[in-house]
């Protein structure tokens with residue numbers, strides 16, 4: 001039997017990264033102390049379903065649960081290696097299990113927040129209504145982090161790549177990892193006409209998360225990722241190794257206008273809201289920033305569809321993805337050019353959408369004004385003049 005209609009000021013659909021962070025920001029702020037909040041999540045979030053990494057300057061909100069952090073990194077491309085310091089950033093790793101329990105501890109102290117474990121069946125923004133398998137709820141404003149891949153698959157206006165990866169935590173006999181340094185991107189693996197690299201996050205000289213990652217159109221059979229990880233491990237003098245844990249995932253890389261599906265009272269958040277950086281897949285720190293901006297937006301009582309509009313970084317990503325979608329084999333060369341010609345500090349600032357115009361011009365010209373010029377000019381003119 002369906003019960004009806006609890007009414008709330010805010011309903012948050014999905015209690016993953018963006019839902020939990022948004023719920024805590026609302027409840028932490030005195031401005032919203034009289035607002036009722038409902039958080040609906042279908043799963044019990046108590047497993048380590050993902051590992052989040054991000055770079056951050058100085059102290060951060062989640063430092064208490066940072067599992068590991070690094071100050072140095074390495075980029076490797078064809079005939080090119082760059083060892084760099086992340087300074088002024090630190091590269092941090094959080095395990096999702098620790099994050100969920102940290103957030104739950106916080107959320108339990110908020111009396112204005114109710115959490116239910118139910119599966120959402122339908123969100124109806126016209127009726128300000130959320131239907132679950134057990135109830136129907138009404139709300140003044142609805143935030144949804146429920147991502148539907150169909151939405152982006154059923155269109156051709158924006159290219160869609162997938163960042164897909166398979167990672168293994170391995171323990172080796174020999175000291176073969178540099179414990180204080182991550183392999184940010186190692187393109188010295190067979191590219192097979194795509195964009196493929198290895199990403200290594202060492203916990204010690206003998207233990208690391210080794211991920212085989214692609215930015216490409218289609219997923220691989222599971223055994224192929226594992227074979228590639230084994231190939232990589234055989235190339236680095238491990239002396240033998242054990243695989244302790246496995247993790248796989250996929251993140252959409254697209255400039256699709258998720259924000260066009262927002263209404264005055266419904267806002268899509270997280271990956272479902274287009275908060276994932278299209279050219280890299282990084283999302284976690286963007287969720288932190290966007291939820292802060294959203295709190296300010298809510299205080300101004302403006303319609304939700306006025307939040308989150310596109311900017312010049314969206315356009316840069318669009319051109320980059322157009323090129324990478326049409327000529328996926330260019331990826332290793334594009335990233336190599338970027339690291340060859342620019343200070344990593346500026347690159348990370350650029351990838352955070354915080355660089356200035358001159359810094360952007362330098363970075364873009366480093367990979368666009370090269371043998372890749374034709375591909376960029378063609379993508380640029382097609383977008384500007386809407387050819388095709």
Ligand SMILES: Cc1cc2nc3c(=O)[nH]c(=O)nc-3n(C[C@H](O)[C@H](O)[C@H](O)COP(=O)(O)OP(=O)(O)OC[C@H]3O[C@@H](n4cnc5c(N)ncnc54)[C@H](O)[C@@H]3O)c2cc1C
Pocket residue numbers: 013014015016017018019040041042043045049050051052053054118119120121145146147247248249250251269270271272281282283284285
């Ligand atoms: C394996 C993996 C590793 C990643 N690593 C990184 C990283 O290192 N750095 C980085 O910046 N980003 C990373 N990302 C990308 C991004 O940060 C994460 O996907 C992040 O969890 C996105 O947050 P979100 O709130 O949008 O989605 P989620 O965290 O997935 O939250 C959505 C929630 O909605 C719930 N839900 C879905 N459907 C329903 C329904 N019908 N009813 C009720 N609840 C529902 C889900 O159970 C889930 O809890 C990674 C992604 C994956 C998949």
